[in-house]
Amino acid sequence: MPVSHAEEGYVTADGRQIGGTLMELKNITLRFGGVVAIKDISFDIRDGEIRAIIGPNGAGKSSMLNVISGFYVPTEGDVYFKKVKRGPMKPYEVARLGIARTFQNIALFDGMSVLDNIMTGRLTMMKSGLLSQALWYGAAAREEYAHREKVERIIDFLEIQNIRKTPVGRLPYGLKKRVELARALAAEPKLLLLDEPMAGMNVEEKEDMSRFILDLNDEFSTTICLIEHDMGVVMDLSDRVVVMDYGRKIGDGTPDEVRNNQDVIDAYLGVAHD
């Protein structure tokens, strides 16, 4: 079923060609019992762009990301991915679709090495059977070599060679965040969802992470949708920004447009409520 306003895309300020609509969210409403987390929101994510969702605490950003990732099924409204309407899905189905994510509070296997953690990102692509994997024979070995090579390219890309064999539990926070990004990348996603990738980082770590996000968008032409609190980072990184407040969408556009939007300024600086 075709999406209402599929367009041919646009060109960003720095000269990147952004493609057509990759994901379209139409009139999404999400209720938990009596609580309305998201109220009638529509927006789209274009192929190749960096799309940010921002808003004050409790605005419904993470819920929105969970709707995009398919973890929540919206109470009302439809989600289209690659112009196909999406129903309720299992997590592995989401992964096969080409959507990967990182979490606000890190969700890695602490006892496993960095390498093994990243390898789990490729799990859905491994095809050899249980027996052959257990015996480490033929296809299973060949398959693992191929996957390892892909993983090593990601390790190289994110510059984490020195912690390859280190158990994740021993790593500092900033590096764990990077490992989580690596695992998400290992799935070779079409759409990458980042939930507060810079939270709790110092300036230098933020700069590194921003560079990685830009590079991977550039190099692997991965579409990225991110939630972030640090306004400076968001405004520098993203091509278009959705602003949420109390579950509603109060702004949508380029960073400049959003920055000058009165509703957004009010939401962030606060206005007198009667």
Place this chain on the structure above:
Amino acid sequence: MAEVTAAAAEPQSIPALLARNVQRYGGLPAFREKEFGIWQSWTWAQANNEIRAIALGFLSVGVERGDSVAVIGRNRPRHYWVMIAAQMCGAIPVPLYQDAVAEEMAYVLEHCGARFVVCGDQEQVDKVIEIGDRVKDLQHVAYTDKRGMRKYDHSKMNSLADLQAQGVAGHYRYEAELDKRISELTYDTTCVMLYTSGTTGKPKGVVLSNRNIIETAKNSVGFDKLNALDEVVAYLPMAWVGDFIFSMGQAMWTGFTVNCPESAATMMTDLREIGPTYFFAPPRVFEGQLTNVMIRMEDAGRVKKWLFDHFMAVARKVGPSILDGKPVGVLDRLHYVLGNLLVYGPLKNTLGFSRIRVGYTAGEAIGPEIFEFYRSLGINLKQLYGQTEASVFITQQPDGQVRNDTVGVPSPGVEVKIGENGEVYYRGPGTFVEYFKNPESTASTKDPEGWVATGDAGYFEPETGHLRIIDRAKDVGKMADGRLFAPKYVENKLKFYPSILEAVVFGSGRDRCTAFINIDLTAVGNWAERNNIAYASYQELAGHPRVYEMIRGHVAEVNRSIAADPILAGCQIHRFLILHKELDADDGEMTRTRKVRRNIVADKYADLIAALYDGRDSIYTETEVTYEDGRKGKITATLRIADAEIAPEQRRAA
């Protein structure tokens, strides 16, 4: 006529040595690099093809004879190849320190008139673009790592791989020209130009000829009997003469394998995987490793700790003698063998030193405990004394005559003499040609007979003929009462303590000495953790009363040992303070090779020095700092000044 042929048969340039190695060792590995988690290797034949492809690429972008080709990047086979390829084209390779800020690079690139620059990655390309308008001769930039480079303007830039492809595609056009240029290279052609880090003033470009490099390599390889099966790990800055001699000169002469780590951070793991047989490191690296071992032993279980302490005591007692081939009792020998099985062997393996036949340290004095530690494990660690202008080697220690406090005997082919003022002079086959575009400095450093002043004061020990270096000749001064002031000597003694990273001693022309101390964050931080001392920042830890107490103890010990030396007894430290920030090359306080720039430190912290001498016990200060990306900031602190315990001097018997 016969003589001419013989001379011609001996390779006269690095490219000629490469051709010889391809014939002699074609199938043996020449270079290895860990990439994507695997050691990739290139045989001499494969490396030769890659290098020729780069050289053809250079010709295709118009590299001319005598051009400077700058290389800015970490140790990678490709960067070594670029240097050889540049030589093949008759150009001069100029490796630069990759951690230099853009401003420093601008000076060097401008001075050498670089027309071509090869950058390791985007970061280096950005720096070159930033200073591009100042480097007027710049024609073309090539980069090794393609990452993040897609959006750049490529009209005067391409990747090294593309450059190679371009060269190979045009090989019918360039092949003959390349062979012609290679055949033109002689023993007197410039092999490389290395910029000295410049403890004082602007960096100077040291021109080294093929003769300098090849003769030095030949002599030093003979001295230590290196061969084609040796392995080195190339991890020290490519702009440093030592790396050029070890990873290029000696590697080309003997045909041994050069291994490049995956990144600076993986160096220790990679070292362990390769297990080099020939290894060079500045004292700093050995110190760091020993500190790590000690920290880990502190956390080890009781049995392990006992084993370690027990067998290390045995090793200290007999290890060095066994290494030097001196007689040792049978029981001690057995004890040592057992220790080797249980402790030394596994420890050496962890450090990556299992296979070392020859290890060198130089650049600074190494702490006696550190030096003995490695030697007692059976690692043949030796000292050498050298500098860029000498193609490294001036003196070195022969096997079996290794001592902590000397730097050995003159290297083969090198003559050494002591000047009237105690300064050390040398001349030999490695003595540099000139400073590039700087005849005045050349004339003031190298006299017409070829003797070069080292700037270091020292003397030969009459009994052994070994050279001992006291200090920089210009730093050796007099105190107000006319006694000798040798700051480096005292600083080195202080730096032998793991908790002291850096020390700067003042006292020239004054009545007593004082010192700035930099604590070592790793060692002191660990100590603080074990002693339940909480701290939030480097600054807070540095100013902690208990840290002061500990450092005060170290200073008192140093004072006692200085007091025992009749010549230098005046150098005892009366007052000291712990600096609130680490001395840093980005702030200009140290050179890129991490030597303290005494005058700059004295200028910058003049207020602190004044406070050290006027009897105050604390001072408020503001310091400007430069971040890695060149931005500036300011930090403020109130520093405490402590008095140190002074030991009674031993009077020389009249």
